Amino acid sequence: MKILIPVDGSANALRAVEHVIQSVAELKETPQLLLLNVQWNVAKANVKLFINQQTMDDYYREQGMAALESARALLDAAVLPYRYHISIGTPAEAIAQYAREQQVDEIIMGRQGQGGVKALLLGSVINKVLHLVTIPVVLIG
Amino acid sequence: MLEMLSTSQFWFDVSKIIVIDLLLSGDNAVVIALACRNLPEAQRKKGIMYGVGGAIGLRIVLTFFAVSLLSLPYLKLVGALLLLWIGIKLILPEEEHGEGSIKAEAHLWGAIKTIIIADFVMSLDNVLGVAAAAHGSVMLLVFGLLVSIPMIAWSSQLVLKLIDRFAFIIYAGGALLGYVAGEMLIGEALFKPMLEGRLYLYWLVPVMCAVFVLAMGWWLAMRKASVVRAIDLVDGRVPAKLDAEL
Numbered sequence: 001m002k003i004l005i006p007v008d009g010s011a012n013a014l015r016a017v018e019h020v021i022q023s024v025a026e027l028k029e030t031p032q033l034l035l036l037n038v039q040w041n042v043a044k045a046n047v048k049l050f051i052n053q054q055t056m057d058d059y060y061r062e063q064g065m066a067a068l069e070s071a072r073a074l075l076d077a078a079v080l081p082y083r084y085h086i087s088i089g090t091p092a093e094a095i096a097q098y099a100r101e102q103q104v105d106e107i108i109m110g111r112q113g114q115g116g117v118k119a120l121l122l123g124s125v126i127n128k129v130l131h132l133v134t135i136p137v138v139l140i141g
Numbered sequence: 142m143l144e145m146l147s148t149s150q151f152w153f154d155v156s157k158i159i160v161i162d163l164l165l166s167g168d169n170a171v172v173i174a175l176a177c178r179n180l181p182e183a184q185r186k187k188g189i190m191y192g193v194g195g196a197i198g199l200r201i202v203l204t205f206f207a208v209s210l211l212s213l214p215y216l217k218l219v220g221a222l223l224l225l226w227i228g229i230k231l232i233l234p235e236e237e238h239g240e241g242s243i244k245a246e247a248h249l250w251g252a253i254k255t256i257i258i259a260d261f262v263m264s265l266d267n268v269l270g271v272a273a274a275a276h277g278s279v280m281l282l283v284f285g286l287l288v289s290i291p292m293i294a295w296s297s298q299l300v301l302k303l304i305d306r307f308a309f310i311i312y313a314g315g316a317l318l319g320y321v322a323g324e325m326l327i328g329e330a331l332f333k334p335m336l337e338g339r340l341y342l343y344w345l346v347p348v349m350c351a352v353f354v355l356a357m358g359w360w361l362a363m364r365k366a367s368v369v370r371a372i373d374l375v376d377g378r379v380p381a382k383l384d385a386e387l
Binding site: 043061064090 | 174258305374
């Protein structure tokens with residue numbers, strides 16, 4: 001069983017990781033865990049004229065590794081094997097793409113706490129993911 | 142001056158300027174942050190500070206130049222054509238994740254040079270858009286400048302997120318740039334004789350220009366690959382530990 005946990009460094013994402021760690025004991029076989037962080041593609045055409053790809057990738061890598069850090073620490077502490085991945089793009093689309101490519105069985109996400117105007121204006125990654133994938137998505141509140 | 146505030150035309154212009162600033166300012170902050178990345182820690186803050194300061198100064202100078210330049214014959218025509226192109230470019234999807242040949246600057250002045258040159262190029266879009274929307278009103282120009290300055294200093298993914306949520310923002314922005322391009326075209330002294338007695342042209346031309354930008358943007362976007370793929374950057378693996386290690 002392959003489980004994908006999208007991680008953005010927030011407490012919401014950590015709740016999902018904690019949930020997985022707790023439920024691993026109940027599963028017959030240890031699931032394959034995949035952590036994914038998506039970095040927004042901030043480099044528009046204009047930026048590319050002045051900043052080289054190497055610098056941009058270093059920046060994404062640094063941000064991505066920082067976002068993954070706390071989730072990795074939890075899994076390391078629980079001595080669970082896992083894979084981690086950083087993609088560049090739009091979060092929901094990138095999550096769906098990675099889930100498809102890796103033939104993931106299930107996505108586990110932490111529910112986003114944001115509400116009100118922010119949610120209305122910015123929408124939620126979860127909503128979009130739900131529309132993009134055909135596999136079960138588990139939300140941890 | 143105060144009665145200006147009560148006209149709908151004024152508020153329409155103000156909102157045009159805010160939207161143009163929002164859509165055409167975001168890149169500066171990204172370039173400033175990234176250009177200073179390769180500097181030693183101690184110089185990074187300095188680089189960002191000088192970079193932001195220089196960029197703001199340049200933006201102010203460019204804006205006032207743009208206004209006086211635009212009063213020259215033919216330049217409104219050129220400006221309008223440029224704006225049409227900027228609008229189309231806004232709608233087009235991003236290019237591929239390609240390997241560039243730009244070298245990263247590891248020195249303070251190198252980084253600042255990159256920032257200033259980048260700002261010059263990027264500000265042209267913004268300044269032209271704002272100048273067109275301001276119709277020569279100094280108050281609106283200064284307002285446009287004030288709105289854009291925080292955007293030079295602070296990068297935010299807010300605009301990216303808004304566009305992701307409401308894809309039509311891009312099209313609305315493109316149409317708006319087309320519209321102000323049309324207004325600028327109408328303002329070209331060259332066309333004055335043609336406009337006489339044809340008041341309808343004052344709204345028809347801007348609307349036609351907006352439609353033109355949308356149509357061109359759509360057409361060119363259709364010809365490109367429609368799905369933008371996420372790029373894989375890092376793939377790591379933490380294997381199961383052997384029992385002996387525990």
